[in-house]
Amino acid sequence: MYKQLKRYFPVFVLPTLIAFIIAFAVPFFLGLGLSFSKFTLVTDAVFNGIDNYKQAFSDPSSNFVPALGFTAAFTVVCIIIVNVGAFALAMLLTKGLKGSNAFRSVFFAPNLIGGIVLGYVWNTILNALLLGANKTLLFKPEYGFWGLVLVVSWQMIGYMMIIYISGINNIPGDIREAAAIDGVNARQSLWHIVLPSVMPSITICTFLTLTNSFKLFDQNLALTNGGPANKTEMLALNIYRTFYNRNGWSGAGQAKAVVFFLLVGAIALVQLRLTRSKENSN
Amino acid sequence: MQKRVSTPAKIVSYLILAALVAVFAFPLLIILMNSFKGKLYISDNLFAFVNNISFVGINNYSVGITRMNFFSALGTSVFLTVVSTGIICVVCSMTAWYLTRIKSRLNSILYYAFVFSMIVPFQMVMFTTSFISNKLSLGTPWGLLVLYVGFGAGLSVFMFSGFIKSIPIQIEEAAYIDGCSPLRCYFQVVFPVLRPSTVTVAILNMMWIWNDYLLPLITLDSKYTTLPIAIQKIFTGGYGAMDMGGLMAMLTLSIIPIIAVYILGQKYIIEGVAAGAVKG
Structure with missing residues (x-):
């Protein structure tokens, strides 16, 4: 049946594949190799074992490990705030209130605006608010931390809310009706019907928040640019600056990038395991 | 309920x-x-x-537009977003269809390579992609299209494949028996059926490319600029110092286009995000 199609590989696959090889495949393997090399221009690379990794982790000016700590703390806080906020909003908007769709649209809107523009919007607002106390966002690292949490929550809550709403709307009506007939109250319904039914949505939203917060770059650059004294520098920004702002650190930058990839990849594998095992148990 | x-x-x-x-x-x-x-x-x-x-x-607006060269940045951003998304939807759906319908070892390796690229953070390939792009002179809006298709391929092929697996094969077989060539069969029979997922893939790609800051920053020649890059530049004192009025006006102007699109297509955008999340 598809014999004829088989010969059309160059038409159907090659355009995508060539772009994929140029943009991703070659850079990926080149990057792996370079993380074990000393280089400044790529073409002058010489193998140097794990020196880059040592430099990335143990050079006092590297700031990689502190950035990892900051990123991890930030991610944990975001997961909690974003998911609780998004779920609460979704509950409020699935009660059948008039105008729910309009509210939903407003809460989702921040997602369309990019991290750079959003970062500068909030940079302006927060600095103006802090002006009253004669302070700025860069006064203390804590200010930058909570500023980032605020911006990212403001943006991601609307996104996760959409996912929770479709999860809640997918709960079969007869379960709820049966519960209503049995006289189940609101709290029991939340714990015993809604939450168990939206577990798949919770998994999706937790991991989306996790990876998005962990890989955050634009908002970090626009809001604090890592300041004060690199104390609010997250992993992605740290890697970027290692490449482009420092001489003799290209190899260490690539080593950090590989470690970053391994961390994100590990998170993705855990997610895959969790979703797979749930599908099997159903 | x-x-x-x-x-x-x-x-x-x-x-x-x-x-x-x-x-x-x-x-x-x-x-x-x-x-x-x-x-x-x-x-x-x-x-x-x-x-x-x-x-x-509108004084702030007129000063800001001239100083930031707003319309040039807007043009580049619109071009990159619209054209990349269009190409991605066509070539990635074709690839997904081929890889799903023709079973072979190579095809399943290619499929998993695309899926794998979804989990790799951009920082991993940032430096080497800018090197390759420089070698191949891809630092123009046209060249950047290649990179966007390459980076968009992972998610797009994955999502199209998921959808193609769920459509009945009989429709295509009927077309084959009528003797139509693979290309005609694809564009007259399969592509129209894929429309709901094409909308989803298009929306997810547009949201990403329109707001993308880092890829154009490290690959585009300095004579081109996109909106996020231009905004970052005026806030950090590129183009000479711009006063607060100009900054506020340029922030407003760069938000307006996407909000306008949102007001027109919010139903599709919200449904697209919901559908995309379930698959992702």
């Missing part, structure tokens, strides 16, 4: 929602309002209402 909500509960819900709308809209409204104020009044009190004294009309 018809549930009766009592009147007091309704009032409380609406009050909470109204307060939240205010919180969500507040930052954007402040920026909009200040884009009409003189620079001294902005730095004096950002939250003071605009009045006869502080109002400067």
